[in-house]
Amino acid sequence: MGSRVMAAVEKEPMNPELQRLRDSIDNIDAALIHILAERFKCTKTVGVLKAELGLPAADPAREAQQIARLRTLAGDAKLDPDFAEKFLDFIVEEVIRHHEAINASARAPQR
Amino acid sequence: MGSRVMAAVEKEPMNPELQRLRDSIDNIDAALIHILAERFKCTKTVGVLKAELGLPAADPAREAQQIARLRTLAGDAKLDPDFAEKFLDFIVEEVIRHHEAINASARAPQR
Numbered sequence: 001m002g003s004r005v006m007a008a009v010e011k012e013p014m015n016p017e018l019q020r021l022r023d024s025i026d027n028i029d030a031a032l033i034h035i036l037a038e039r040f041k042c043t044k045t046v047g048v049l050k051a052e053l054g055l056p057a058a059d060p061a062r063e064a065q066q067i068a069r070l071r072t073l074a075g076d077a078k079l080d081p082d083f084a085e086k087f088l089d090f091i092v093e094e095v096i097r098h099h100e101a102i103n104a105s106a107r108a109p110q111r
Numbered sequence: 112m113g114s115r116v117m118a119a120v121e122k123e124p125m126n127p128e129l130q131r132l133r134d135s136i137d138n139i140d141a142a143l144i145h146i147l148a149e150r151f152k153c154t155k156t157v158g159v160l161k162a163e164l165g166l167p168a169a170d171p172a173r174e175a176q177q178i179a180r181l182r183t184l185a186g187d188a189k190l191d192p193d194f195a196e197k198f199l200d201f202i203v204e205e206v207i208r209h210h211e212a213i214n215a216s217a218r219a220p221q222r
Binding site for chain 2: 015017018022024025026028029030031034035036037038042043045046049050053066069070078079084087088090094
């Protein structure tokens with residue numbers, strides 16, 4: 001009987017417009033995940049290259065350019081530019097974490 | 112003379128592979144910003160609909176489904192599932208902020 005109750009809960013009528021929007025959000029999220037995977041492939045290669053070239057993980061001048069560009073793109077796309085900047089901060093924080101890990105593993109054999 | 116110094120700084124030779132990767136990252140970021148703009152268009156409509164239907168802004172059951180799905184998609188795309196979950200948290204936090212603002216403005220005329 002418990003499973004029949006669960007089935008009833010799962011089949012609770014969903015507003016069709018809400019369902020349609022959630023389906024779109026799910027499609028968009030799948031796109032975001034795959035694009036983010038590609039972005040981290042790029043930044044991991046950048047991390048290896050920077051370690052080889054002896055460049056620091058963080059690059060404030062590059063980040064300032066990226067922030068300014070993304071704020072403009074966000075404004076054109078009617079996305080809050082402050083959110084776009086927070087979003088880039090969030091991604092760059094993860095990238096720097098990856099780069100520091102690459103640097104740490106590059107240094108390890110010299111010990 | 113100051114502008115000549117600036118020009119010299121700007122033309123500092125950039126490793127061509129690093130430049131190529133940064134160009135790809137810039138293209139990917141433009142795609143992310145535009146896809147995020149579409150996502151927030153969907154969630155803003157969801158927010159209005161939820162307010163009309165008297166549904167709460169947060170929906171823990173829906174969020175649990177989204178987290179599980181995105182973790183699987185991330186794994187398939189070789190993206191850290193923990194990062195994918197943090198990413199969704201980051202986006203949902205912004206969405207809930209929007210929904211609460213919609214609810215607040217919907218309640219305002221009743222005062």
